[in-house]
Amino acid sequence: MTGTQIAYYFLCHRKLWFSSNHIELEQFDENVALGKFISESTYERQKHEIKIDDIVLDFYDSKSKVIHEIKKSDKMEEIHVWQVKHYILVLENKGVLGVTGVIDYPKLRQKVEVVLTDYDREKLIEIEGEIINIINLTCPPKTIDKPFCKKCAYFDLCFI
Numbered sequence: 278m279t280g281t282q283i284a285y286y287f288l289c290h291r292k293l294w295f296s297s298n299h300i301e302l303e304q305f306d307e308n309v310a311l312g313k314f315i316s317e318s319t320y321e322r323q324k325h326e327i328k329i330d331d332i333v334l335d336f337y338d339s340k341s342k343v344i345h346e347i348k349k350s351d352k353m354e355e356i357h358v359w360q361v362k363h364y365i366l367v368l369e370n371k372g373v374l375g376v377t378g379v380i381d382y383p384k385l386r387q388k389v390e391v392v393l394t395d396y397d398r399e400k401l402i403e404i405e406g407e408i409i410n411i412i413n414l415t416c417p418p419k420t421i422d423k424p425f426c427k428k429c430a431y432f433d434l435c436f437i
């Protein structure tokens with residue numbers, strides 16, 4: 278389960294289905310490219326991006342056991358918190374305990390601290406089951422027609 282899949286689960290099940298079934302248009306999306314650039318430039322000196330199974334951590338401070346996730350967004354969102362909770366759980370499952378997270382918003386010059394609770398652990402297991410069910414659907418779920426659809430890489434596929 279990737280952080281992107283967790284994010285798309287909260288955002289749009291159709292987007293989750295497209296992306297997870299190899300209909301990938303995000304590489305042509307300038308918002309995704311900007312996010313990647315901010316992530317790379319914010320931690321350029323540390324160069325500590327770490328890949329564990331299906332997840333990629335922007336930066337992990339092994340001394341303080343803190344995951345840093347960088348978001349280009351100018352809005353702090355619950356989706357970002359769940360992504361980091363998922364990363365903490367993945368590390369826990371690898372035997373790395375006591376991990377917390379920090380979401381850095383360079384545009385806002387703000388940080389959000391993230392901890393994983395027992396409730397979150399159960400909720401993430403539930404979410405993962407639902408994600409698998411959505412991905413395995415034979416057809417994509419219906420469009421949701423939200424304001425953010427206009428910025429989505431799949432907009433043309435959904436509405437044109």
Ligand code: SF4
Pocket residue numbers: 288289290291292419420421422423425426427429430431432435
């Ligand atoms: S355009 Fe809207 S409905 Fe279509 S995949 Fe994107 S967010 Fe979902």
